[in-house]
Amino acid sequence: MASDVDERRTHTSEIRETAVIGAGLMGHGIAQVFAENGCSVALYDIADALLAGAMERIRANLALYAELGLENREFAETVLSRIRTTTDLADAVKGAQYVTEAIPENLNLKIDVFRKLDAATDDRVVLATNTSTLPITAIARAIKKGDRVIITHWFNPPHLVPVVEVVKGESTSEETFELAFRFLKDMRKEPVHVLKQVPGFLVNRIQTAMFREVVALLEEKVASAEDIDKAVRGSFGLRLATLGPLAIVDLGGVDLWYKGAQNLYPSLDASKGPRRLWTEMVEKGEVGAKTGRGFFNYGPGDISEIIKARDVKLLALLRLLYPKCPKGDQR
Numbered sequence: 001m002a003s004d005v006d007e008r009r010t011h012t013s014e015i016r017e018t019a020v021i022g023a024g025l026m027g028h029g030i031a032q033v034f035a036e037n038g039c040s041v042a043l044y045d046i047a048d049a050l051l052a053g054a055m056e057r058i059r060a061n062l063a064l065y066a067e068l069g070l071e072n073r074e075f076a077e078t079v080l081s082r083i084r085t086t087t088d089l090a091d092a093v094k095g096a097q098y099v100t101e102a103i104p105e106n107l108n109l110k111i112d113v114f115r116k117l118d119a120a121t122d123d124r125v126v127l128a129t130n131t132s133t134l135p136i137t138a139i140a141r142a143i144k145k146g147d148r149v150i151i152t153h154w155f156n157p158p159h160l161v162p163v164v165e166v167v168k169g170e171s172t173s174e175e176t177f178e179l180a181f182r183f184l185k186d187m188r189k190e191p192v193h194v195l196k197q198v199p200g201f202l203v204n205r206i207q208t209a210m211f212r213e214v215v216a217l218l219e220e221k222v223a224s225a226e227d228i229d230k231a232v233r234g235s236f237g238l239r240l241a242t243l244g245p246l247a248i249v250d251l252g253g254v255d256l257w258y259k260g261a262q263n264l265y266p267s268l269d270a271s272k273g274p275r276r277l278w279t280e281m282v283e284k285g286e287v288g289a290k291t292g293r294g295f296f297n298y299g300p301g302d303i304s305e306i307i308k309a310r311d312v313k314l315l316a317l318l319r320l321l322y323p324k325c326p327k328g329d330q331r
């Protein structure tokens with residue numbers, strides 16, 4: 001006779017019914033990935049206008065594939081036909097086997113939504129949150145199916161960036177951890193196991209450590225913003241597209257890098273908070289392309305062309321470095 005655990009075991013090949021809660025910057029792209037890989041998706045948001053906007057963004061992403069000759073228009077129609085939109089949360093998750101939440105980063109809001117998800121789903125569902133910073137233990141403790149709650153942390157733009165961090169919370173069951181991992185692999189992503197929740201998981205910790213130094217160099221006028229970006233892109237940025245940092249050090253020599261660390265660590269920036277330059281920018285509202293000015297000047301108007309140019313380059317790199325990801329033949 002099968003044990004309780006066996007009875008609750010779900011095979012990834014069985015997962016075809018998905019729901020994405022929150023159709024913003026991340027949610028629309030996550031829904032697109034599920035639909036591209038053969039799943040039905042119910043996309044939820046709090047207003048019809050937001051859902052219409054999300055579908056427009058997905059349409060534009062698919063149109064770019066067609067424009068670049070990566071997929072035909074039929075593919076776009078098939079993907080779009082797999083996504084239905086709704087402003088009714090219970091309706092969104094009815095029959096769903098895998099739910100991804102991507103609503104704003106606010107713990108009370110997320111707990112409220114997870115309570116509703118808990119009540120409207122069966123025991124075998126996976127309840128994934130895309131939180132970047134919030135403790136999932138608090139979410140898991142607030143609901144009955146805490147063992148089915150997991151962090152799957154995607155990166156912007158989610159339909160193009162391969163890696164998704166799969167983070168095990170204290171209450172996440174081993175089965176949920178593996179199921180989410182295998183499902184994301186089926187979705188042609190490059191999931192990474194994160195064995196316990198630490199602030200920033202892997203990627204944001206590493207990125208933030210680098211960016212602390214970048215801002216310090218800029219504030220201390222060691223180089224211009226243009227030259228800092230040029231230096232990083234054309235040196236370790238390029239290498240990192242092909243090898244991870246640990247493999248890079250192995251090739252350069254662990255002993256050599258060790259000496260470098262001994263010499264450099266004492267002089268690296270160790271600020272406990274963002275530097276003055278950065279704080280002033282935020283206070284002045286110079287918060288990047290969306291406001292026309294950040295570390296660089298963008299001028300007024302639409303940034304869709306900047307985003308499109310980024311996506312064209314990302315797609316070219318993906319084809320080279322991840323030929324099966326994020327998409328390929330239609331399923």
Ligand SMILES: NC(=O)c1ccc[n+]([C@@H]2O[C@H](COP(=O)([O-])OP(=O)(O)OC[C@H]3O[C@@H](n4cnc5c(N)ncnc54)[C@H](O)[C@@H]3O)[C@@H](O)[C@H]2O)c1
Binds near residue numbers: 021102105133153
């Ligand atoms: N933006 C990023 O680069 C990024 C990267 C990784 C993770 N995340 C995380 O993903 C989540 C979503 O981020 P985003 O950038 O897509 O946010 P966003 O503001 O673009 O989208 C959030 C969407 O959720 C909707 N929503 C659904 N239910 C809601 C409710 N009950 N109350 C309020 N809004 C509700 C909003 O209307 C909005 O459309 C956050 O937890 C964020 O930390 C973001």
